[in-house]
Amino acid sequence: MNQLLSEPPSCIQEEGTWCQQIWQLTGNEWLAGSANWLIAKPLTILLIAVVAFFVRLAIRKLIDRTTRAPEDGDTKKTPALLKPLREKAPELVGPAVIERRRQRAKTIGSVLKSITTVVVYSIAVVLILGELGINLAPIIASAGIVGVAVGFGAQNLVRDFLSGIFMMLEDQYGVGDVVDVGEATGTVEAVGLRITTLRDLNGTVWYVRNGEVLRVGNFSQGFAVGVVDIPVSYDADLTRATALLSEVVADSAEREDLAADILEPPSVLGVESVTPEAVHLRLTVKVRPGRQWAVQRALRADAMAAFERAGFQPPLKRLFPGNNA
Numbered sequence: 001m002n003q004l005l006s007e008p009p010s011c012i013q014e015e016g017t018w019c020q021q022i023w024q025l026t027g028n029e030w031l032a033g034s035a036n037w038l039i040a041k042p043l044t045i046l047l048i049a050v051v052a053f054f055v056r057l058a059i060r061k062l063i064d065r066t067t068r069a070p071e072d073g074d075t076k077k078t079p080a081l082l083k084p085l086r087e088k089a090p091e092l093v094g095p096a097v098i099e100r101r102r103q104r105a106k107t108i109g110s111v112l113k114s115i116t117t118v119v120v121y122s123i124a125v126v127l128i129l130g131e132l133g134i135n136l137a138p139i140i141a142s143a144g145i146v147g148v149a150v151g152f153g154a155q156n157l158v159r160d161f162l163s164g165i166f167m168m169l170e171d172q173y174g175v176g177d178v179v180d181v182g183e184a185t186g187t188v189e190a191v192g193l194r195i196t197t198l199r200d201l202n203g204t205v206w207y208v209r210n211g212e213v214l215r216v217g218n219f220s221q222g223f224a225v226g227v228v229d230i231p232v233s234y235d236a237d238l239t240r241a242t243a244l245l246s247e248v249v250a251d252s253a254e255r256e257d258l259a260a261d262i263l264e265p266p267s268v269l270g271v272e273s274v275t276p277e278a279v280h281l282r283l284t285v286k287v288r289p290g291r292q293w294a295v296q297r298a299l300r301a302d303a304m305a306a307f308e309r310a311g312f313q314p315p316l317k318r319l320f321p322g323n324n325a
Helices: 018-026 029-031 035-066 094-129 136-153 156-171 239-254 292-309 315-320
Strands: 178-180 184-193 194-201 205-209 224-232 267-274 279-287
Touching: 018 194, 035 094, 094 136, 094 156, 156 184, 156 194, 224 239, 224 292, 239 267, 239 279, 239 292, 279 292
Parallel strands: none
Antiparallel strands: 178 184, 184 194, 194 205, 224 279, 267 279
């Protein structure tokens, strides 16, 4: 029995193995027999960890390069990551379009980096556990059960993140857009994976969860239509009023401060509605997105001033003739 225990391990006969090399260096049977666990496997595990670290680092560096916004302020340049994706950024936002693209690229890049980390390290963990000889089936089954439980408990959070990802990919809205998300209407200040930040006309900041957004009305894509209703009294000459309104808005559309925003000549539609107070004449004008409110105010002011100069009486003055205020 003692003679059997003193026999050297058989692995020392295998050329090029750690067992043989440790036996030749130390002559210790236990060290030679355990060389695979003491040296080979730790080195393999270390190699897997190092390779995983540098692969993840390289991919993250590549993602950072493709999501980098232009540093020269050129709004025509788009981060490389966004070039294959459809973009709906309006030109009117000017410098804000850089922030819009930066946030969109940063958010998508963050998702890609998170996915990269999970995938690379998951593969590394599986390879390391395989080197240790651990049966992965029970672990995978347990992880599946835990994942289902967490999924049920955090389903609202998951829905917010998934909605945010699709909003980014589809470019439904971005920084500088004026949007209506149902509960709030305002200018988008920030878009994240979970929360969209809006500021309304009163200056209130709204934090809207992406998963709660069922529909989005975007006032800043493509073009907008300005609608202006001009009230005139019942005894006014509607034919003359309509002709005057057409002339006034045609001249206003050529003004320097409005010409850049107006895409097509204004169109006077005529009588839109009749109320107990007045007859309303309507005009519409196609403008750059987000500029409809400024154009509406300017056209309304010009039209009302022209009507007063032409002698048209305001509707309320007809209703209260004794009021000289």
